[in-house]
């Protein structure tokens with residue numbers, strides 16, 4: 001029997017303390033694909049959509065897919081933008097009815113001005129239209145702040161199992177295959193959730209080091225999946241800490257066949273590990289002074305670049321991406337052969353593009369969004385070494401084959417330091433982001449990246465060393481400095497020891 005499956009995706013991770021709202025234009029700057037544009041762009045990629053189109057081909061689904069929207073992590077999604085996207089999705093579903101199943105790739109940490117639990121609201125609208133009996137499957141980012149509402153409204157939830165996220169395809173594929181079984185009536189799945197009073201945990205979901213709390217947790221979970229009767233899928237969500245909503249934090253989601261108390265017991269048992277491993281991290285941020293000392297160290301020729309993760313200013317985590325503290329320190333210390341990717345500064349990008357390749361420009365770079373975090377603008381004179389539309393197709397292991405854009409941009413060469421000055425806030429996650437400006441990242445002495453985790457998949461293997469600096473950005477690990485009002489309390493590490 002051939003099924004009709006409705007699929008839609010809206011993804012954004014919301015830093016509720018960021019003063020930059022996420023508007024419809026923020027989505028349009030990143031990804032806003034409607035209807036037939038989606039397969040054109042996403043078919044064949046290692047993304048959730050790549051899996052959905054492959055499953056549709058294999059299983060003979062008729063797919064209806066009105067929207068795939070992605071925005072960079074930033075402040076809350078405006079009420080207008082969220083309403084518009086909900087409207088596209090719900091009218092798409094209404095037109096498609098009756099459907100046999102619903103498959104939604106979501107992030108799980110999106111907050112709208114109008115809804116603390118944006119994904120919960122999307123699910124509520126979907127459920128209201130399809131009724132209780134049509135199965136709804138969801139794939140989630142590993143950094144989802146999963147809610148009881150999401151668990152209650154979805155029948156199936158599959159979460160990524162890697163950070164950097166190199167298994168988006170696999171997560172959607174698992175969700176889709178379970179959906180197929182549910183549509184055939186082989187299973188009647190349900191989801192239950194368990195968490196602990198922890199704001200940030202499970203080593204923030206990192207799996208790349210090959211050890212640490214997330215790795216151990218995933219081992220336990222895979223074993224439980226194999227041993228516990230009826231369990232179909234267990235998701236471990238590390239959560240996204242910079243979100244002032246009641247349900248922020250790590251959680252465990254058990255999808256089981258039928259509704260059995262054993263599933264909840266299992267979720268609770270596994271969630272205990274979130275509590276016992278709180279505070280155990282494989283990554284530690286170092287000071288600016290220590291960073292400069294390491295950058296100045298002698299090293300063997302051909303050893304690869306020193307990789308600096310400008311962790312607290314990473315747009316991929318909600319950072320403004322225009323912090324200047326690290327650049328200022330690298331310039332002042334006279335560190336040789338540095339490339340910085342990327343500085344988000346539309347005004348400066350325009351100035352460079354207007355001047356053109358070869359021109360000398362003087363700009364007040366960065367520090368414009370919220371200079372309380374990451375530093376004030378820095379006046380720089382340099383040469384426009386290369387210009388680009390900022391569009392790149394990923395060749396590394398993170399989201400392979402998908403396209404990203406930094407927007408109209410140029411490479412500013414000030415001698416020892418070169419800086420990508422871009423229109424959009426973009427994290428570094430693929431070497432192509434340097435290559436489009438003629439930079440060979442493997443041959444650079446120091447690569448300073450606005451990045452946290454995902455860049456490690458493509459960059460770490462060719463680097464001589466990876467360090468993380470605290471440059472004072474908004475993705476600070478000093479959670480006590482933020483004005484929490486909605487978060488459930490007490491919670492570790494704000495109140496509990």
Ligand SMILES: [Zn+2]
Nearest residue numbers: 141142143165
């Ligand atoms: Zn994530």
